[in-house]
Amino acid sequence: SHLMIKVKRIGWLTQVAMKKNNLEQLSQLAFDAQKNSHSPYSNFKVGAAVLTPSGETFSGCNVESAAFPLGQCAEATAIGNMVTQGHKRISHIVIASPNDEFCFPCGGCRQKIAEFAPDETPVTMVSQNGETFETTIGELLPSAFRAHDLDK
Numbered sequence: 230s231h232l233m234i235k236v237k238r239i240g241w242l243t244q245v246a247m248k249k250n251n252l253e254q255l256s257q258l259a260f261d262a263q264k265n266s267h268s269p270y271s272n273f274k275v276g277a278a279v280l281t282p283s284g285e286t287f288s289g290c291n292v293e294s295a296a297f298p299l300g301q302c303a304e305a306t307a308i309g310n311m312v313t314q315g316h317k318r319i320s321h322i323v324i325a326s327p328n329d330e331f332c333f334p335c336g337g338c339r340q341k342i343a344e345f346a347p348d349e350t351p352v353t354m355v356s357q358n359g360e361t362f363e364t365t366i367g368e369l370l371p372s373a374f375r376a377h378d379l380d381k
Contacts, residue, residue: 266327321353
């Protein structure tokens with residue numbers, strides 16, 4: 230079965246066909262990664278999982294440091310794990326919240342996602358109670374700065 234996700238994209242609607250089991254698998258990977266979060270200062274445990282076009286998945290959790298600016302978000306860890314294994318494209322990313330609110334990616338993570346994902350790439354936030362919020366990286370970061378902008 231397919232889950233049809235409606236995503237708003239720069240003023241018009243697009244439908245993205247996604248296998249329901251992909252969303253469930255990514256959500257489970259994100260929640261599993263969340264359990265390993267090193268967040269002794271905030272106790273705000275976040276997990277993330279990415280899907281590549283080839284169907285491979287990578288996950289990560291947030292890692293805090295006593296030197297606060299040196300922490301790393303879950304999205305950055307998942308992307309780093311993806312790149313370490315030779316992949317350069319995100320087809321979908323899921324971010325698992327530590328509570329019943331949605332945990333949206335910070336500005337820096339939005340830019341990191343945009344580095345490896347075109348505007349229409351789905352971004353799903355999932356809460357502890359299982360609710361989801363679906364959007365795209367283009368909606369979260371309109372007019373993203375990308376590699377082609379360096380040529381201008």
